[in-house]
Amino acid sequence: MIQIQAALFWAYAVGATFALSAGRQLQVWERINAGEGPRTRSRAANPYLALTALFAAVLMVPTGLFLLWQNPAWATMHVADGHEGVWAGFVLFYAGGIPVAAIVGFLVAQTLVLVGAGYWAYLQCVGGYFLLFGTLIHGWDGRGYERFLSPGAADFTHWPRESVVNHVLDFLTSGTFLALLLFGAAVIGTMLATEIGWLMEGWSLPGADEDRAVPRILGIAIAAASVHGLPFVGALLASVLVRLVGGWVGLPLFAVVAGLTLLHRRSPVRWLYGLVGVPHRHWRAGADDGYESQVTADRPA
Template sequence: MIQIQAALFWAYATGATFAVSAARQLQWWQRSVYQEGVRTRSRAANPYLMLTVLFAAVLLVPTGLFMLWQNPSWATMQVAGGHGGIWAGFVLFYTGGTVVAIVLGFLVAQTLVLVGAGYWAYLQSVGGHFLLFGVLIHGWDGTGYRRLLTTNRTALRDWPKDSVVNDLLHFLTSGTFLALLVLGAAVIGTMLITEIGWLMEGWELPGADEDRKVPRALAVAVAAAGVYGLPFVGAVAASALVRLLGWPLGLVLFAALAGAVLLARRSPVRLLYGLVGVPRRHWKADLDLEPTS
């Protein structure tokens, strides 16, 4: 249901977020089937991966295709003026690419979780959402937010001729926004329920109490801020730096700032990540499968 230029980034980020949300269950599942047969250990037997694929196939892809059919101009960020401007193979690529991207995001994050690099799995989600918001806010020519908040090429071309308030009102009263509202309630609602549910399910497993440092409600809020709020702020900051300093210098400065915030050993992001209760150890670190009293 998002514009096509950002769809694959969103799918990858969602897959990574699902894997991080179910990190403790994935470790538990790997331990429980470690001594069993190949069929049991196969990816097709992983219930969390299969639910992630189901989410993409039932919600992400159909809603995206609906928006592409309902308003091809908005769905392509005003690149195509109508259905005739969209190559059929591009639709096929979008459909398959969305599923592949969400699976790839899940598998990369799962692999990092299982080798004890949970923070790097979380960074997969941060990176994917940063690219998503970067496309929607800045785009490739600095007009990303205009392309997001206009329904067709004419409205995009006339954006500077009217007030921003009137432009927003025109978009908010359009059929495109109404469709986004209805579809977004289903897609984003299901996505958030899944992520929060898997987090809470993981907190019931052994070791969760010692990893989670804050109450559950606060942990959910911290996780949401880290997964969605931080990349959004980063995309706004990157867009501002690019506008002020140009692409090369702006991106270099932003990369240095992002590295200090995300990669430093004592960074605030690492501190907040440690509060949520996502496991940070290798899945083989504790082979005791029975809950301790």
């Protein structure tokens, strides 16, 4: 249900976020199957991975294809003016790429969670959403938000002639926005319900109360702000820096700010991550006794 250029980034971010939300369950799943045969260790036997692929295939792909058919100009960020400008292979790539990107995001984040690098799994979510918002806000030519707020090809072409307020009002009264509103209630609503449900399910497992340092409602709010809000602010900041000082200076400057914010051992983001109670330890299968518990600290010092 999002423009094609940003869709794969969103799918990857959704897959990674789903895996992080179910991180504690995935660790239990790994521990239960540690000594079992290859059939029970099959990727297809993982219910969380299967539900992630189902979400991408049943909700993300059909809504995106509907908007591509209804308004190809908007769906392609006005690269194409109509159906005749959309290559058929592009549609196939979109339909197949969304589930693949979601599965890849899930598997990467799951791997990081299982080796005790939960914070790096969280960074997969941040990176995916940053690229999503960066594409919608700035795009490849600095006109990302103009392309998003222009429901028709003529609106985008005539953008300089009208004020931003008029363009926003035109977009809010367009059929494209109505479709986004309806599909967003289903897709984003299901996405948030799944993330919150899996997070709360993980909190009910042994050890969760020791890791979660805040009430559940506050933990959900912190998780939402960290996964969805922080990348949006980062994309907005990156776009402003590029517009003010140019890409050659703005992007390196933003990289320094992002590195200090996300990677420093005493960064506020790491501290907030430690409050939510997502996994910071993992189990590794042993050769003799079947289960060997290994704790890996990934919390801020």
